[in-house]
Amino acid sequence: YSPDTLLNKRFASNSRALLKSATSESLRICATGQETFPGDLIPPGARAEVVAKETRIKSLKEMPGPSAVSNLIEFFYRDGFSRIHEIQMEHSQKYGKIFKSRFGPQLVVSIAGRDLVAEVLRTEGVAPQRGNMESWKEYRDLRGRSTGLISAEGEDWLKMRSILRQLIMRPKDVAQFSDDVNAVVEDLVKRVDTLRSQQSDGLTVLNINDLFFKYAMEAILYEDRLGCLENEIPQKSQDYIAALHLMFSSFKMTMYAGAIPKWLRTVIPRPWEEFCSSWDGLFSFSQIHVDKRLGEIQDLVSRGETVKGGLLTHMLVTREMNLEEIYANMTEMLLAGVDTTSFTLSWACYLLARHPEVQQEIYEEVTRTLGHGTIPTADDVPRLPLIRGLVKETLRMFPVLPGNGRVTQDDLVVGGYFIPKGTQLALCHYSTSMDEENFPGADDFRPDRWIRKDATDRVDNFGSIPFGYGIRSCIGRRIAELEMHLALTQLVQRLIPVVFLIQRLIPVVFVSSSPPAGPEVNTGCVCLFFSSSWSRG
Numbered sequence: 001y002s003p004d005t006l007l008n009k010r011f012a013s014n015s016r017a018l019l020k021s022a023t024s025e026s027l028r029i030c031a032t033g034q035e036t037f038p039g040d041l042i043p044p045g046a047r048a049e050v051v052a053k054e055t056r057i058k059s060l061k062e063m064p065g066p067s068a069v070s071n072l073i074e075f076f077y078r079d080g081f082s083r084i085h086e087i088q089m090e091h092s093q094k095y096g097k098i099f100k101s102r103f104g105p106q107l108v109v110s111i112a113g114r115d116l117v118a119e120v121l122r123t124e125g126v127a128p129q130r131g132n133m134e135s136w137k138e139y140r141d142l143r144g145r146s147t148g149l150i151s152a153e154g155e156d157w158l159k160m161r162s163i164l165r166q167l168i169m170r171p172k173d174v175a176q177f178s179d180d181v182n183a184v185v186e187d188l189v190k191r192v193d194t195l196r197s198q199q200s201d202g203l204t205v206l207n208i209n210d211l212f213f214k215y216a217m218e219a220i221l222y223e224d225r226l227g228c229l230e231n232e233i234p235q236k237s238q239d240y241i242a243a244l245h246l247m248f249s250s251f252k253m254t255m256y257a258g259a260i261p262k263w264l265r266t267v268i269p270r271p272w273e274e275f276c277s278s279w280d281g282l283f284s285f286s287q288i289h290v291d292k293r294l295g296e297i298q299d300l301v302s303r304g305e306t307v308k309g310g311l312l313t314h315m316l317v318t319r320e321m322n323l324e325e326i327y328a329n330m331t332e333m334l335l336a337g338v339d340t341t342s343f344t345l346s347w348a349c350y351l352l353a354r355h356p357e358v359q360q361e362i363y364e365e366v367t368r369t370l371g372h373g374t375i376p377t378a379d380d381v382p383r384l385p386l387i388r389g390l391v392k393e394t395l396r397m398f399p400v401l402p403g404n405g406r407v408t409q410d411d412l413v414v415g416g417y418f419i420p421k422g423t424q425l426a427l428c429h430y431s432t433s434m435d436e437e438n439f440p441g442a443d444d445f446r447p448d449r450w451i452r453k454d455a456t457d458r459v460d461n462f463g464s465i466p467f468g469y470g471i472r473s474c475i476g477r478r479i480a481e482l483e484m485h486l487a488l489t490q491l492v493q494r495l496i497p498v499v500f501l502i503q504r505l506i507p508v509v510f511v512s513s514s515p516p517a518g519p520e521v522n523t524g525c526v527c528l529f530f531s532s533s534w535s536r537g
């Protein structure tokens, strides 16, 4: 720079102060400039000191955080992976909006402030990396499988992402799936009726989460119904559910095992074996459905008929990805899309059950807009701001992934600390979404806080980003939203009036008033780096 202008003189002075105080191994800033600041009322030496206090870049060594031993006890002895949300709150209150922790050999910098999270995500490059996916990649190499969108990195990821994003990232792209989703919603409502009729009160559905899990499994990805909402679930779908459950629990185990050197697997082989066998189950299930659809497409083509369909059909017809990549992506998308959607639906129902007044408001909005008989489609959703607010507020209070990860791809300065390239960051979404500064009355369930009164009134979305942000954000967001909006709208529209007539005294809708009891899904740290079994049930 040229030290001619007033601005540059200030910068020169700042840079010198920064350089003086930063640790030599971590900072690569080079500055030259005038020592003095002509005309400044503060004597040069004193000024440098003031600036140094305000803007000194600190090293990671100076960053506060729990000791390695206390962290070890917290996570490995006290099962901290299941209480990530609590630990985030405790640590951010104790150490501030940026702090460091150690997981065995892995150093993690946690970022628990909305503006700091925004700073990190806004500067990310073209192919952000979420975290260490070594165990996922190892399994794929072992079995000769491909990586999918979650486990891929760099060029491979960019290629797949650019293909898939054209198909499912925009609301209008997924709107065409409304009828398929509504067919599943219809079965869901019928199943709710059946289950309620089996209870003595004729109202309660026990284990609503199990029901939503099956609803989400029936989603549109395979363009085929799996039979999960039938009275008798087909054996293959039961096997898949079991494989998903095993996958979640064994992945948690490999997180523990991840901190242990690989050679120890010979001494404690079980977690790794379970991890591999659950992936085997997931891949083989996906493969059956993908192959089935491929066979149908080939039949249509051989008869000279037009091939129509959704995401899977598009992938199979265009062949922009090879078959192994299609298997991998279908597997990873189903894995990422089932329990995320189902647990969010469960929490939404739980919150409605605990807040009958909100339930009533939403019921009125739905019936005012659609009446009692109109089946909602994606086009109706913008006219249902409280349904959208319900989903946003549920995800704010119970973000299914309470934290997310990024590996820095460049040296960064965040919150006054120098963070070298290659550092694992943990973005603490739960603590930002429960921060009073971002959401006044953060403990209160208020879907209407998301309704904009005018163009300037906007809830800052970096406080709550349940689907992540930017180029590596959730690719299934629009699908998930469609599934949740349509299911909740119809449940409210078709079930609540009955319950309201019969049971206004107790805050029970179609769930019991206790927190939703999940199926045996104890996910721990799942695919997306930081997940909590709390948020997944």
Ligand code: HEM
Pocket (backbone or CB within 6 Å): 130, 149, 150, 161, 332, 333, 334, 336, 337, 338, 340, 341, 344, 395, 400, 401, 404, 405, 465, 466, 467, 468, 469, 470, 471, 472, 473, 474, 475, 476, 477, 479, 480, 528
């Ligand atoms: C309530 C429902 C869901 C929530 C809260 C959710 C949340 C997330 C989050 C936080 C991420 C990480 C984003 C980031 O790193 O910035 C993610 C990634 C991902 N999600 Fe979702 N998700 C949901 C549903 C779905 C569904 C239904 C699908 C599939 C159809 C899906 C597929 C994926 C995939 C493939 C990724 C990895 C994207 C990539 O690395 O490029 N998700 N999701």
